[in-house]
Amino acid sequence: MKFKVNISFYGEKAILIDWPREINEEISAELLKVQDYLKEEYWDQLLDIANGYQSLLLYYKSTVTLNLLQDVKSKLSKIDFNNYKKTPTLWKIPVCYDLDFGIDSTNFLELKGLSLTDLINMHTAAVYHIYGKGFLPGFLYLGGLDEKLFLERKSIPNLKIPKNSVAIGGQQTGIYPSQSPGGWHVIGSTPLSFFNIKNSPPSQIEVGDKVKFHSISKQEYFNIKNKKLVIDS
Secondary structure: OOOOOEEEEEOOOOOEEEOOOOOOOOHHHHHHHHHHHHHHHHHOOOEOOOOOOOOOEEEEEEOOHHHHHHHHHHHHHHHOHHHHHOOOOEEEEEEEEOOOOOOOOOHHHHHHHHHHHHHHHHHHHHEEEEEEEEEOOOOOEEEEOOOHHHHHHOOOEEEEEEEOOOEEEEEEEEEEEOEEEEOOOOEEOOOOOOOOOOOOOOOOOOOOOOOEEEEEEEHHHHHHOOOEOOOOO
């Protein structure tokens, strides 16, 4: 493994694996390979594996012993990453940045000293890396935002952020898959539906994939929405 990790007990039935505390695509890639590897090694013993930006939490069916902890450490010291190569999918997502959808854009632009054109150009220029999903089912945490667009979350969250809102929070951008409260700055909306609990899996987008936004007009937004299209790569 390229990065030094810390492996420790996390309660009676879980093991926590921590990478260095930084937002880094190489860490994310290594973490996801370790996740795939451990799923195969312990598939009959695990209830679930949860990933974060720099951590994996392994939930076991039974109590975790010291021998099991040592076994995980031993396996990770010998892992061959050449067997875990995966090409990430690039998802192309249309966004309408019209102020009717960007409910926080006016205030955001004033705080950052930018024009709407500046915002659109910078937000659509990047290829974003998907570091995780949470706090809502299907919410995407995207890294790679232009530093000029960094802005801390609101001190007073919105009570109702519309479904499919595209927003900025801190050093990240993301998409709200359903209506919910939230403290991120909403700058637009996508007309595509990409999370449905009735589907299996509910979302085709995976952690480790890439996202590229492109700007569309208000008319294009409604044309796509009325066709009820789903996201495609």
